[in-house]
Amino acid sequence: MARRTVDVPALVESARAGSPRAVARLISLVEDGHESLREVMAALTPHAGSAYVIGLTGSPGVGKSTTTTALVGAFRERGLRVGVLAVDPSSPFSGGALLGDRVRMQDHALDPEVYIRSMASRGHLGGLSFTTPQAIRVLDAAGCDVVLVETVGVGQSEVEIAGLADTSVVLLAPGMGDGIQAAKAGILEIGDVFVVNKADRDGADATVRDLRHMISLGDRTEPGLWRPPVVKAVAAQKVGIDEVMEALDKHRAFVEENGELARRRERRAADEIETIVLATLRARFSHVAGHAGVVRLAREVLAGHLDPYAAADRLVVELGEQLTA
Amino acid sequence: MARRTVDVPALVESARAGSPRAVARLISLVEDGHESLREVMAALTPHAGSAYVIGLTGSPGVGKSTTTTALVGAFRERGLRVGVLAVDPSSPFSGGALLGDRVRMQDHALDPEVYIRSMASRGHLGGLSFTTPQAIRVLDAAGCDVVLVETVGVGQSEVEIAGLADTSVVLLAPGMGDGIQAAKAGILEIGDVFVVNKADRDGADATVRDLRHMISLGDRTEPGLWRPPVVKAVAAQKVGIDEVMEALDKHRAFVEENGELARRRERRAADEIETIVLATLRARFSHVAGHAGVVRLAREVLAGHLDPYAAADRLVVELGEQLTA
Numbered sequence: 001m002a003r004r005t006v007d008v009p010a011l012v013e014s015a016r017a018g019s020p021r022a023v024a025r026l027i028s029l030v031e032d033g034h035e036s037l038r039e040v041m042a043a044l045t046p047h048a049g050s051a052y053v054i055g056l057t058g059s060p061g062v063g064k065s066t067t068t069t070a071l072v073g074a075f076r077e078r079g080l081r082v083g084v085l086a087v088d089p090s091s092p093f094s095g096g097a098l099l100g101d102r103v104r105m106q107d108h109a110l111d112p113e114v115y116i117r118s119m120a121s122r123g124h125l126g127g128l129s130f131t132t133p134q135a136i137r138v139l140d141a142a143g144c145d146v147v148l149v150e151t152v153g154v155g156q157s158e159v160e161i162a163g164l165a166d167t168s169v170v171l172l173a174p175g176m177g178d179g180i181q182a183a184k185a186g187i188l189e190i191g192d193v194f195v196v197n198k199a200d201r202d203g204a205d206a207t208v209r210d211l212r213h214m215i216s217l218g219d220r221t222e223p224g225l226w227r228p229p230v231v232k233a234v235a236a237q238k239v240g241i242d243e244v245m246e247a248l249d250k251h252r253a254f255v256e257e258n259g260e261l262a263r264r265r266e267r268r269a270a271d272e273i274e275t276i277v278l279a280t281l282r283a284r285f286s287h288v289a290g291h292a293g294v295v296r297l298a299r300e301v302l303a304g305h306l307d308p309y310a311a312a313d314r315l316v317v318e319l320g321e322q323l324t325a
Numbered sequence: 326m327a328r329r330t331v332d333v334p335a336l337v338e339s340a341r342a343g344s345p346r347a348v349a350r351l352i353s354l355v356e357d358g359h360e361s362l363r364e365v366m367a368a369l370t371p372h373a374g375s376a377y378v379i380g381l382t383g384s385p386g387v388g389k390s391t392t393t394t395a396l397v398g399a400f401r402e403r404g405l406r407v408g409v410l411a412v413d414p415s416s417p418f419s420g421g422a423l424l425g426d427r428v429r430m431q432d433h434a435l436d437p438e439v440y441i442r443s444m445a446s447r448g449h450l451g452g453l454s455f456t457t458p459q460a461i462r463v464l465d466a467a468g469c470d471v472v473l474v475e476t477v478g479v480g481q482s483e484v485e486i487a488g489l490a491d492t493s494v495v496l497l498a499p500g501m502g503d504g505i506q507a508a509k510a511g512i513l514e515i516g517d518v519f520v521v522n523k524a525d526r527d528g529a530d531a532t533v534r535d536l537r538h539m540i541s542l543g544d545r546t547e548p549g550l551w552r553p554p555v556v557k558a559v560a561a562q563k564v565g566i567d568e569v570m571e572a573l574d575k576h577r578a579f580v581e582e583n584g585e586l587a588r589r590r591e592r593r594a595a596d597e598i599e600t601i602v603l604a605t606l607r608a609r610f611s612h613v614a615g616h617a618g619v620v621r622l623a624r625e626v627l628a629g630h631l632d633p634y635a636a637a638d639r640l641v642v643e644l645g646e647q648l649t650a
Contacts, residue, residue, distance in 0.1 A: 038634040045632040133633075269623035269633065274610075276637035281606045281644070285599075298594035304371040308458075308594065309363040312601035316648055319606070323645025 006036045012043040015142045020115060023142045027117050030134040041134060044141040051083070051140035052252065055165030056150045057187060062173040063197040067235040067244075068150050072108050074245050075146050083139030083147040084108075086118040087128055115139055130279060133164075133272040164268045166261055167251045169193045169244070172211070174203035188214055191228050193247045199232035199240065208232060226254050285319055293318075331361045337368040340467045345440060348467045352442050355459040366459060369466040376408070376465035377577065380490030381475045382515070387498040388522040392560040392569075393475050397433050399570050400471050407433075408464030408472040411443040412453055440464055455604060458489075458597040489593045491586055492576045494518045494569070497536065499528035513539055516553050518572045524557035524565065533557060551579050610644055618643075 006029065014022035029040055054071075058064050068084060075082045108114040119128075119135055132149065139147045149165060170191035194215075196207050211230045229247045233240030255261040297314065300306040331354065339347035354365055379396075383389050393409060400407045433439040444453075444460060457474065464472045474490060495516035519540075521532050536555045554572045558565030580586040622639065625631040 038632075041634055042632040045626060046629040049627060049629055265627055266620050266623045269626045270619040272633050273619060273622055273626065273636045273640065276633055277610060277640050277644075278607065280637055280641050281610070282603065284641075285602060285606070294595040294598060295591050297598055298591045301370065301594045301598065302374060302590055304374055307363075307367040307370040308597050308601055309366055311598045312605055315598065315602050316605050316609075319602075320645050320648025323641055324649055 006034070006040075008036055008039045008043055012040070012047075012141070015138065016047060018112065018143065020112065023115050023138060024117065026138045026142075027119070027135050030131050030138065031119055033130075037134070041137065044137050047141040048137045049140065051136070051144045051147045053136055053147045053149060053166045054248065055168040055190075056148060056171060057152070057168070057190070058171030058173075058197075060152060062171040063235050064150050064152070064171055067169075067171055067195065067197055067233065068148055069108065070233075070235045070238055070241045071148060071244065072114055073238075074241055076108070076111065076113065080145040081113045081143055082108075082115070083136075083142070083144035084114070084116045084150065085132070085135055085139065085147060086116075086150045087132055115142065115144065129271065130275050133268060164264070164271065166255065166264060167192045167248055169195060169248070171195050171197050172207060173198040174201045174207045188218065192226060192251045193244065194228055194230040195240075195244055196230060196232050197235050200234050200237075204232060224258075226251065226260075281319075284322060285315070287322075331359070331365075333361055333364045333368055337365070337372075337466070340463065341372060343437065343468065345437065348440050348463060349442065351463045351467075352444070352460050355456050355463065356444055358455075362459070366462065369462050372466040373462045374465065376461070376469045376472045377492075378461055378472045378474060378490045379573065380493040380515075381473060381496060382477070382493070383496030383498075383522075385477060387496040388560050389475050389477070389496055392494075392496055392520065392522055392558065393473055394433065395558075395560045395563055395566045396473060396569065397439055398563075399566055401433070401436065401438065405470040406438045406468055408440045408461075408467070408469035409433075409442065409475065410457070410460050410464065410472060411441075411475045412457055440467065440469065454596065455600050458593060489589070489596065491580065491589060492517045492573055494520060494573070496520050496522050497532060498523040499526045499532045513543065517551060517576045518569065519553055519555040520565075520569055521555060521557050522560050525559050525562075529557060549583075551576065551585075606644075609647060610640070612647075 011022050011025060015026055026040060026044075028034075029037060034040075056064055056068055056071075065086070068086075072082050072084060108116060117135070117139075119131060128151075136147050136149065168190045170187045170193070172194065174196065194211055196204055196211070198204070208230050215228055215230070229250075231240060231243045231247050233244055235241065252261075255264065294315070297306065297311040301308050301311055336347050336350060340351055351365060351369075353359075354362060359365075381389055381393055381396075390411070393411075397407050397409060433441060442460070442464075444456060453476075461472050461474065493515045495513075495518070497519065499521065519536055521529055521536070523529070533555050540553055540555070554575075556565060556568045556572050558569055560566065577586075580589065619640070622631065622636040626633050626636055
């Protein structure tokens, strides 16, 4: 099937000029793993690097999209341009959830200074670890001052993605996932700011106490290290949002000052490069080995003439020759 | 930490002579991704290839271990040597479950012609897709006529592993995961034999009907294709086990005759080789790139001087040079 050709320079120019359509189209190219991606990233990279990336993660039901919406509102009040990337496939942004949430988010959808985009994990290449940094780059180059990356804190990869943000916010709700649950899910390590949302419900104080206790048990209480604050909020009523914003500002100032921000960004870029390398190797390997070649070796293994490591060695050498050719 | 050196030839000889200790030790080497694995596989490969591999998959609670135990008994009555590989981390074999199941399985544990082994997914290298075929090879070379690979049908990788068996058995229980659930989980495609276990419970006939209906909607009803039978059983009371064995025998005869068995085994060996190649590339890449090298490139990307694809290209070329050196 012939793929529609893409006028990359024109698309990038439109995105930088503020066209939501162009931004959406660029993120679709990322999501599709389109052949023009290399050209797209080359065109965007010089214009990226000024957006501050905030990760938001939490189990389904803690009020991620409501909190995201409230934070978008708060950043808009500061006159900032905001990008929202929802990489949770079950998120309202991808059309699978409650109408109420969607309507609330729709307010911002009419705001030309807010880009909202959901991304599905289509399982190709490196998955979310491949597409997320590229989609952030699109929003960054399009002039977003802040990019909110919302992921559901269920799978390890989603947690890792959230952990790569400049500031990672972990959301909990009373009685849903208290301290120990958070520790199990691996989100205790990645949170820079913890928000106990739906704090008007029973058990909110216990959840806050549990969390603070769990945090105090970690090694993050040493002097000079960031001690993650635990903030209560009722995002649906915009309660506690000022406090969350204050915590975000403090963390940003902290990581900017002590060099941690630069280190996080280096790690994020390094991870992105490695993911592309592995995807490239995988693709080249398929090309080199071909189906027939691997099956021929597989037959030798089945006949007991060749062990699978020796078979793999042959393919690795072939691949090496092809990579340097 | 110095690793204990392994006398691979002696260990392989002991395993082939029927030492359960040697078999267990070899599978531990597989599980650990031990440095001697290459030598182990080279020593085992010429002696492998005669075991028939049966995959069993199903959600937690359908009675996988009870059914496995009953099948082990049936194969033992035929005088066959049986290996059991439980790659479900929550399986009784790995020590996490009901005492009743364990005691039942213990009967076979005293039988020198039965090897029972649980394997955890330790997350290194290629995970279960890396370790499972190697562990099967250990049991195969140790003289097992039949290897039962039990996986929990939850994750995609477990389902894939089950699907790579010579014959794949999918277990269900009434009211737990009927036809549509099975279709969602992707197990409808991989089942060669479906067993509705706990068939003395309400709803068993409905589950059988649902499954047959779902199967009839697939493309597996064409002439010349295998049409998966749906068998009722109460494994805990050994009811229906003869019928399951009959279905297994029929499927085996079918795939042996039409060449599908050879194709499945080729695919399994090819997958194994590819997994080793990718693990090798990943390891070599880490070696080539080093932390400093990637971070240097990451900084150039962050400065906007280099896009991530161009950075990846540089590493790929370096890797190619190293692979052919």
